[in-house]
Amino acid sequence: MEVMERAFELEAAGARVIHLEIGEPESRAPDRVIEACQRALADGETRYTDSRGLLELREAISRDCQRRFGVAPDPARILVTAGTSPAMLMVFSLLVEPGDEVVMATPHYPCYPNFIRYCGGEPIAVPTRAEDGFALNPDEVRAVLTPRTKAIVVASPANPTGAVQSRETLEALGALGPPLVSDEIYHGLVYDGVSPTSALELHDRAFVLDGFSKRYAMTGFRLGWVVAPDSALRSLQTMQQNFFISANRFVQRAGIAALESGAESQESLRAACEQRRGRLVEGLRALGFEIPRMPEGAFYVLADARRFGADSRQLASAILERAHVGTAPGIDFGSAAEGMLRLCYAVSEEALDEALERLAAVLPELESENRAGRQR
Numbered sequence: 001m002e003v004m005e006r007a008f009e010l011e012a013a014g015a016r017v018i019h020l021e022i023g024e025p026e027s028r029a030p031d032r033v034i035e036a037c038q039r040a041l042a043d044g045e046t047r048y049t050d051s052r053g054l055l056e057l058r059e060a061i062s063r064d065c066q067r068r069f070g071v072a073p074d075p076a077r078i079l080v081t082a083g084t085s086p087a088m089l090m091v092f093s094l095l096v097e098p099g100d101e102v103v104m105a106t107p108h109y110p111c112y113p114n115f116i117r118y119c120g121g122e123p124i125a126v127p128t129r130a131e132d133g134f135a136l137n138p139d140e141v142r143a144v145l146t147p148r149t150k151a152i153v154v155a156s157p158a159n160p161t162g163a164v165q166s167r168e169t170l171e172a173l174g175a176l177g178p179p180l181v182s183d184e185i186y187h188g189l190v191y192d193g194v195s196p197t198s199a200l201e202l203h204d205r206a207f208v209l210d211g212f213s214k215r216y217a218m219t220g221f222r223l224g225w226v227v228a229p230d231s232a233l234r235s236l237q238t239m240q241q242n243f244f245i246s247a248n249r250f251v252q253r254a255g256i257a258a259l260e261s262g263a264e265s266q267e268s269l270r271a272a273c274e275q276r277r278g279r280l281v282e283g284l285r286a287l288g289f290e291i292p293r294m295p296e297g298a299f300y301v302l303a304d305a306r307r308f309g310a311d312s313r314q315l316a317s318a319i320l321e322r323a324h325v326g327t328a329p330g331i332d333f334g335s336a337a338e339g340m341l342r343l344c345y346a347v348s349e350e351a352l353d354e355a356l357e358r359l360a361a362v363l364p365e366l367e368s369e370n371r372a373g374r375q376r
């Protein structure tokens, strides 16, 4: 976020910045989604809904799960939220008491530990490695479980690594005991024919977080959901009523349109991302970044940039100032990602090509400054 704010300052001063630091598709939301939202507003759909969300939307989500995973959760187990983020906050608020622990892979999405700490809990990070495609090892997770472990977070595909965990890994994690909190917001954005397993396929004890932001390019609509175990629904609904009352009614209409008619635009975003992933990874490797394995999902590359600077915040800042290319410093995703940069490839090919050219112009000087710094 600091990189982005500085990038906006540079832009205000006339620079043209290429934004690879942001985690959202550059493309527009599907036309039918925008039309459905406009129609709902024109029809006066501007009031609260049932705090769980419109039944039609929850039914559409259930059908979507059936199409994607062969499992149709009862709409009564679905709570519609104003994005995946509020769902995540409420699920951790429900599960975590002060002193409790929640296990997750690292590198990880920064909000997981932030929310857990906010609830008084302690995030317990299990390292994953670039050489193994950031695969999470269930034995390493088992080794850190304690009586205070209240959940295991799994994100597949993951931000920032793009890692997709295997079905065996998901099954093994699901059998460890604590409930899974499965963040599935990048499902659908997968490449090389990979098909990620949903925690819905394992059992009905998991909390499955999902939303419209990424695969439908609807970040600003703020719409998501959680599929929760029966026993958790009432408490989650009470929190939703108190914190948020309900997600926006007209936005929920847009969500129904996305689920009913968004398949084509989702596939075109996926296919474009697959193409751009190859372009960016190849280009970065040619410039000297280490990327041992191709990320299989989401729209990020987490590249080892230690050749150019060990401190990822300093490096991202130097690249922004000198090349006007925004990148996200690895340290934001946990200490395991220090020395890395995350770059988002959900932007146009022209933007990627130009970013690579600009990087090529500044990396040699950064590399020699880094070497000189190390020798001092």
Ligand SMILES: Cc1ncc(COP(=O)(O)O)c(C=O)c1O
Pocket: 023, 082, 083, 084, 085, 086, 109, 155, 158, 159, 183, 185, 210, 211, 212, 213, 219, 223, 224
């Ligand atoms: C892994 C992950 N989960 C959740 C979110 C939040 O998504 P939403 O826009 O649905 O709140 C993000 C956004 O970047 C993300 O990367």
